[in-house]
Amino acid sequence: MSKSVKFDEIKKKFLDMEFSNLNFPQRDAVFHVDGNLLVLAGAGSGKTTVIINRIYNMIVYGNLYNSEDVDCDAKSCKLLSEGLKNGKKLSEFSDIVKLHPISPENILAITFTNKASKEIKDRLNKRLGDVSNKIWASTFHSMCSKILRNYAELVGYTNDFTIYDSDDQKRLIKECEKILNIEEKVFPVKSCISAISSAKDEFMSAFDFKVKHENNFRMSKIADIYALYEEKMKKSDAMDFDDLIFNTVKIFRENKKILNLYKKKFKYIMVDEYQDTSKSQHELIKLLSGSKGNLCVVGDDDQSIYKFRGANVENILDFDKYFKDVKVVRLEQNYRSTKNILDAANSVIQNNSARKSKKLWTESAAGDKIHLHVAYSEHDEAGVISSEILKRVEEGRKYSDFAILYRAGSQSGVIEKFLVKNNIPYRMVGNVRFFDRKEVKDLIAYLSVINNPRDEVRLKRVINRPNRSIGERTMQSISKTAEKTGKTFYEIIQSASNYPDLQRASAKVLSFSSIIDPLIEENNNGMKLSDLYKSLIDISGYVEFIRSSEDNFNERMENIKELGNFIAKFEEEKRENASLSSFLEEISLISDSSVSNEDEEKGFVTLMTVHASKGLEFPVIFLPGFEEGVFPGQQCLYDENEIEEERRLAYVAITRAKEELFILNATSRMTFGSTSHNKPSRFISEIPEKLITVTKSREWKKIPVGQRIPESSQDIKVKSVVSARSFGMGGINPLVSRKKSDKVYVLGDIVDHAIFGHGVVTSIFDIGNESLLEINFDKSGKKRIPSSRL
DNA sequence: TGAGCATAGTTTTTT
DNA sequence: ACTATGCTCA
Numbered sequence: 001m002s003k004s005v006k007f008d009e010i011k012k013k014f015l016d017m018e019f020s021n022l023n024f025p026q027r028d029a030v031f032h033v034d035g036n037l038l039v040l041a042g043a044g045s046g047k048t049t050v051i052i053n054r055i056y057n058m059i060v061y062g063n064l065y066n067s068e069d070v071d072c073d074a075k076s077c078k079l080l081s082e083g084l085k086n087g088k089k090l091s092e093f094s095d096i097v098k099l100h101p102i103s104p105e106n107i108l109a110i111t112f113t114n115k116a117s118k119e120i121k122d123r124l125n126k127r128l129g130d131v132s133n134k135i136w137a138s139t140f141h142s143m144c145s146k147i148l149r150n151y152a153e154l155v156g157y158t159n160d161f162t163i164y165d166s167d168d169q170k171r172l173i174k175e176c177e178k179i180l181n182i183e184e185k186v187f188p189v190k191s192c193i194s195a196i197s198s199a200k201d202e203f204m205s206a207f208d209f210k211v212k213h214e215n216n217f218r219m220s221k222i223a224d225i226y227a228l229y230e231e232k233m234k235k236s237d238a239m240d241f242d243d244l245i246f247n248t249v250k251i252f253r254e255n256k257k258i259l260n261l262y263k264k265k266f267k268y269i270m271v272d273e274y275q276d277t278s279k280s281q282h283e284l285i286k287l288l289s290g291s292k293g294n295l296c297v298v299g300d301d302d303q304s305i306y307k308f309r310g311a312n313v314e315n316i317l318d319f320d321k322y323f324k325d326v327k328v329v330r331l332e333q334n335y336r337s338t339k340n341i342l343d344a345a346n347s348v349i350q351n352n353s354a355r356k357s358k359k360l361w362t363e364s365a366a367g368d369k370i371h372l373h374v375a376y377s378e379h380d381e382a383g384v385i386s387s388e389i390l391k392r393v394e395e396g397r398k399y400s401d402f403a404i405l406y407r408a409g410s411q412s413g414v415i416e417k418f419l420v421k422n423n424i425p426y427r428m429v430g431n432v433r434f435f436d437r438k439e440v441k442d443l444i445a446y447l448s449v450i451n452n453p454r455d456e457v458r459l460k461r462v463i464n465r466p467n468r469s470i471g472e473r474t475m476q477s478i479s480k481t482a483e484k485t486g487k488t489f490y491e492i493i494q495s496a497s498n499y500p501d502l503q504r505a506s507a508k509v510l511s512f513s514s515i516i517d518p519l520i521e522e523n524n525n526g527m528k529l530s531d532l533y534k535s536l537i538d539i540s541g542y543v544e545f546i547r548s549s550e551d552n553f554n555e556r557m558e559n560i561k562e563l564g565n566f567i568a569k570f571e572e573e574k575r576e577n578a579s580l581s582s583f584l585e586e587i588s589l590i591s592d593s594s595v596s597n598e599d600e601e602k603g604f605v606t607l608m609t610v611h612a613s614k615g616l617e618f619p620v621i622f623l624p625g626f627e628e629g630v631f632p633g634q635q636c637l638y639d640e641n642e643i644e645e646e647r648r649l650a651y652v653a654i655t656r657a658k659e660e661l662f663i664l665n666a667t668s669r670m671t672f673g674s675t676s677h678n679k680p681s682r683f684i685s686e687i688p689e690k691l692i693t694v695t696k697s698r699e700w701k702k703i704p705v706g707q708r709i710p711e712s713s714q715d716i717k718v719k720s721v722v723s724a725r726s727f728g729m730g731g732i733n734p735l736v737s738r739k740k741s742d743k744v745y746v747l748g749d750i751v752d753h754a755i756f757g758h759g760v761v762t763s764i765f766d767i768g769n770e771s772l773l774e775i776n777f778d779k780s781g782k783k784r785i786p787s788s789r790l
Numbered sequence: 791t792g793a794g795c796a797t798a799g800t801t802t803t804t805t
Numbered sequence: 806a807c808t809a810t811g812c813t814c815a
Contacts, residue, residue: 141805241805309803408801471791611802633801673806
């Protein structure tokens with residue numbers, strides 16, 4: 001049979017038809033299956049759609065579109081032509097056309113968050129059914145942890161190692177500093193962690209680190225901490241998040257056989273959000289894929305906003321340096337925002353130098369101009385946001401259409417206050433995560449100790465909660481004895497009465513092991529996880545402990561129950577595989593911001609940091625605090641690289657908006673207890689003027705008491721708006737002032753002023769914490785005076 | 791060992 | 806301004 005051009009044509013037509021909901025570049029990416037591929041996916045360009053369709057295409061057709069070795073005879077071709085006309089899919093002709101399906105087991109799809117990986121799994125499951133479950137869709141960390149569960153022994157751990165989160169890590173570093181007599185003030189835990197973390201990112205062991213920084217006092221001290229930290233981690237059979245990557249790479253480098261096993265398995269690799277990968281993650285991918293593999297990375301260098309935690313933009317910028325024969329696809333058509341919003345985003349990001357050239361375009365209409373509002377304070381800013389939301393809700397928008405995105409978490413407080421006042425329902429994303437709550441962590445620590453009694457950090461966390469009168473002293477002598485005898489911390493506790501040093505404390509200490517031991521026993525005997533949890537709560541006395549020692553008892557109790565629910569849910573899903581260790585494994589990598597994320601749909605305005613908003617979209621976006629010193633932040637102002645990162649952040653913020661975008665700044669703002677007057681953010685001036693309408697709050701504050709307020713503002717373009725104060729404040733009559741403390745003024749009140757004397761209140765304005773009263777004084781006429789000054 | 795005061799530090803955050 | 810954390814004293 002000779003190669004027929006006709007068939008090639010038909011085949012392409014079929015596939016183009018089946019994927020006709022994708023634009024050309026998107027289809028390019030989907031059909032390019034073999035070889036390396038870099039997809040530069042601009043904001044809102046349908047990135048996830050491409051990923052899903054690409055995997056679907058791989059599993060159903062494989063590299064069919066671009067393959068040249070498929071053929072069929074004339075008769076079959078005719079059949080196909082008819083099928084094409086009747087709108088059939090090529091997969092329905094698998095008897096006459098040899099498809100090139102790729103086994104799902106050979107596909108690895110890596111994402112950054114569990115949320116993203118769940119989304120991919122769900123969407124693939126919808127399209128492909130259970131076949132999709134054979135795809136490895138996971139995060140870097142869960143993939144590594146899965147691998148390490150087989151080979152951790154090669155790097156000095158058991159395969160049941162515990163995973164330490166950043167809180168555990170912090171505790172351990174603190175302990176190390178104490179032991180080494182290093183002052184926390186001079187070596188802040190945070191900076192030690194980040195130094196160690198970046199050392200691991202570059203595969204530097206504590207020893208290498210020490211050698212490299214031999215002549216640097218500071219760094220060599222950190223090397224000592226690093227060394228001790230590592231020693232203790234191994235003793236506790238625990239790895240931190242960086243270790244998961246580090247050790248996997250180590251094993252792959254040192255054991256070609258194991259590496260080849262996985263190379264063979266993962267013939268096709270996809271990595272999402274590649275701009276966020278760190279050096280070590282990049283290395284891991286290089287090892288798995290080799291330079292000539294079938295690697296597809298998707299990302300957007302303009303949305304790289306995680307440098308501070310190790311993301312390395314060069315990974316994507318220099319992708320074609322590291323991998324051979326790279327095909328580059330640019331997804332530049334934006335399906336999310338109006339043209340004005342997109343133009344604004346484009347013109348801001350254009351000011352960055354280190355980027356792949358890329359320009360988003362859209363077929364959408366221009367839409368509203370971008371609203372720029374100049375407020376006079378952060379309170380006013382929050383008030384304006386509230387009133388704009390209320391106005392639009394009256395016009396028919398849902399609360400869930402709005403999101404307020406801020407640079408720093410500290411900005412949320414004032415905004416929340418105003419939303420509450422105005423009865424606007426809101427939800428905050430990424431606040432205190434469920435698994436970060438104290439009581440949840442405590443109970444998980446208990447479970448961890450039951451699972452792995454060598455886990456010292458978590459043991460120490462709970463040994464004295466509830467109070468067993470085990471203090472610093474006792475702990476130290478246990479540590480010493482452990483060191484002397486070569487036994488583990490927990491073993492010493494179990495046999496405390498055997499050691500003279502521990503005679504006095506032995507009863508207290510044994511009261512702890514008498515709780516843990518039977519639970520270990522029961523767990524080994526195969527007790528159900530949920531029952532284990534129940535008996536833990538029963539015999540640990542934990543509930544009584546928080547009832548007497550902590551506030552918000554009810555809320556904490558709720559969380560304890562919620563953890564119980566979570567365990568029950570886990571059991572239901574995993575059935576016979578619901579072991580304690582598998583549970584701990586799962587939650588150590590899932591720290592989802594909320595357990596119940598089902599309240600998403602309606603009814604809530606969303607508040608979050610710009611970072612947290614990446615990947616999301618909303619019809620109306622508010623961006624408060626566009627000021628020099630806030631956004632871009634203070635510490636970025638004098639470093640061009642940092643500014644570029646901030647600009648990318650601004651780009652992310654702007655591109656979240658679908659229809660309306662509000663940028664706000666305040667001419668004065670309280671920061672760290674004192675008032676600052678920030679200039680408008682440079683990012684505002686980077687947006688072409690013609691795309692913006694400016695509104696401005698009237699500036700009561702700047703006008704000296706007793707002077708007239710200009711009726712119209714100086715700038716013709718600037719129209720004066722009435723801000724929050726004229727809107728209902730949570731049912732309180734807006735014309736009644738709400739003072740922080742004592743007196744509440746109403747219209748017509750008679751006042752006595754120390755200087756101006758007798759007068760009548762003629763107007764009241766809310767200015768955040770207090771009210772501004774307009775008073776007609778008998779002798780000196782109308783003046784505006786803050787209520788606190790009366 | 792716990793309660794109460796002083797002090798310092800306040801960007802972003804997933805795993 | 807506010808809060809979390811450390812240190813002192815009982």
